[in-house]
Amino acid sequence: MIETLDDLDVEGTTVGVRVDINSPIGDDGSLADDARLQAHVDTLSELLDRGGRVAVLAHQGRPGSDDFTGLETHASHLADLLDRPVGYADVTFSDAACELVESLENGDCVVLENTRFYSEEYMEFEPERAAETHLVEGLSSVLDAYVNDAFAAAHRSQPSLVGFPMVLPSYAGRVMESELEVLGSIEETPEPRVYVLGGAKVSDSIDVAWSVLEKDLADHVLTAGVVGNVFLIADGVDLGDESSDFIYDEGYWDEIDRARDLLDAYGERIALPRDVAIDREGKRYELGINALPPKNDEGALDIGSSTLAYYERILSDAGTVILNGPAGVFEDDRFETGTRGLYEAATDVDTSIVGGGDTASALRSLGIDGFSHVSTGGGAALRMLTAEPLPAVSALEGDERVSE
Numbered sequence: 001m002i003e004t005l006d007d008l009d010v011e012g013t014t015v016g017v018r019v020d021i022n023s024p025i026g027d028d029g030s031l032a033d034d035a036r037l038q039a040h041v042d043t044l045s046e047l048l049d050r051g052g053r054v055a056v057l058a059h060q061g062r063p064g065s066d067d068f069t070g071l072e073t074h075a076s077h078l079a080d081l082l083d084r085p086v087g088y089a090d091v092t093f094s095d096a097a098c099e100l101v102e103s104l105e106n107g108d109c110v111v112l113e114n115t116r117f118y119s120e121e122y123m124e125f126e127p128e129r130a131a132e133t134h135l136v137e138g139l140s141s142v143l144d145a146y147v148n149d150a151f152a153a154a155h156r157s158q159p160s161l162v163g164f165p166m167v168l169p170s171y172a173g174r175v176m177e178s179e180l181e182v183l184g185s186i187e188e189t190p191e192p193r194v195y196v197l198g199g200a201k202v203s204d205s206i207d208v209a210w211s212v213l214e215k216d217l218a219d220h221v222l223t224a225g226v227v228g229n230v231f232l233i234a235d236g237v238d239l240g241d242e243s244s245d246f247i248y249d250e251g252y253w254d255e256i257d258r259a260r261d262l263l264d265a266y267g268e269r270i271a272l273p274r275d276v277a278i279d280r281e282g283k284r285y286e287l288g289i290n291a292l293p294p295k296n297d298e299g300a301l302d303i304g305s306s307t308l309a310y311y312e313r314i315l316s317d318a319g320t321v322i323l324n325g326p327a328g329v330f331e332d333d334r335f336e337t338g339t340r341g342l343y344e345a346a347t348d349v350d351t352s353i354v355g356g357g358d359t360a361s362a363l364r365s366l367g368i369d370g371f372s373h374v375s376t377g378g379g380a381a382l383r384m385l386t387a388e389p390l391p392a393v394s395a396l397e398g399d400e401r402v403s404e
């Protein structure tokens with residue numbers, strides 16, 4: 001069983017809190033979206049208000065990517081959100097970092113440097129081995145307890161996520177708790193249940209579709225975005241070279257066979273786009289499936305209005321909708337219509353759950369809200385929807401973990 005902050009005697013305790021504040025970074029190095037920081041305010045405030053001494057652990061970006069930055073900006077933004085001083089250390093587990101953590105007083109908070117600045121943190125380990133990494137060994141010597149609030153990274157078996165529960169009493173933070181509560185009990189949500197799978201993560205979406213159709217969790221799967229295009233090709237539609245090349249270049253060509261198998265097995269529960277929107281001479285132009293391929297091979301960049309109306313009808317009878325990924329290239333005003341329409345229709349459904357990450361920040365930029373739950377996790381939420389165990393969650397509940 002996973003223990004929560006309700007089980008932790010916080011006063012005077014030095015707690016390592018793993019959060020996921022991995023955020024889009026603007027060209028000037030600023031945070032382009034602070035939603036993930038906001039999400040952790042409750043956990044951090046609660047620990048600090050209850051007299052905890054908090055050392056925050058987090059990653060930002062991946063080695064080699066433009067958003068692979070330090071956490072100084074995150075620390076100062078957290079100070080604003082928490083409305084209290086938040087320190088920053090440019091180290092994570094060195095002697096200097098440990099001395100700083102040891103010097104914390106009740107109610108003090110420090111953000112330690114990006115865990116992924118250290119090569120071991122970008123490797124996947126079994127928890128017992130993760131507990132022997134420099135990061136976990138070094139830092140656990142100055143911590144009394146560990147809180148994992150990083151649901152969005154819980155599908156990674158990296159040291160700061162799975163190692164600490166092997167050596168310290170460990171607890172789920174409030175974000176982790178609520179994500180597990182909602183995403184862990186999908187089968188109890190009202191029926192009929194509709195899954196909307198859009199975006200560009202085709203293999204992940206096909207995994208989700210297989211799983212929820214096989215387990216009878218889904219009454220309908222609505223396909224859109226690149227996922228919808230792959231299903232159209234699998235169904236024998238010629239989308240033209242532009243869309244086909246895109247799918248090939250992204251490495252999703254083999255997924256067409258999987259999509260076809262899925263249509264053979266569960267076709268009556270899978271809805272495919274009836275029309276698509278293309279860019280013709282700089283304008284949005286809609287084409288019915290029978291009019292494809294486009295005469296100039298323009299790419300299919302959004303679902304069209306008759307698909308939207310068809311999907312809205314299915315959603316109007318739904319008890320639960322689970323959405324992941326946009327319906328088109330929403331970053332371009334001409335092709336945001338499908339995403340906006342679909343997600344707005346979803347807010348009218350009794351229970352509406354959005355599988356997060358970039359989708360969540362897209363919705364904020366489109367100004368759409370009113371969902372029952374917007375997950376902080378992209379990959380983690382998808383994995384949870386296929387009922388696959390998340391390593392960081394297993395580490396929190398495992399037999400090997402240390403109890404108080």
Ligand SMILES: Nc1ncnc2c1ncn2[C@@H]1O[C@H](COP(=O)(O)OP(=O)(O)OP(=O)(O)O)[C@@H](O)[C@H]1O
Nearest residue numbers: 199200201225226300301328329356357358359378
């Ligand atoms: N028809 C399309 N053609 C090309 N790109 C598309 C199309 N539909 C959607 N996209 C692109 O897919 C991208 C998002 O896909 P992705 O699956 O990564 O979703 P996401 O929101 O990042 O997922 P997560 O929330 O899991 O992080 C967007 O950048 C969007 O422009």
Ligand SMILES: O=C(O)[C@H](O)COP(=O)(O)O
Nearest residue numbers: 020022062152153378379
């Ligand atoms: O944004 C995410 O999905 C999490 O922060 C995990 O990041 P990663 O995919 O780089 O491991």
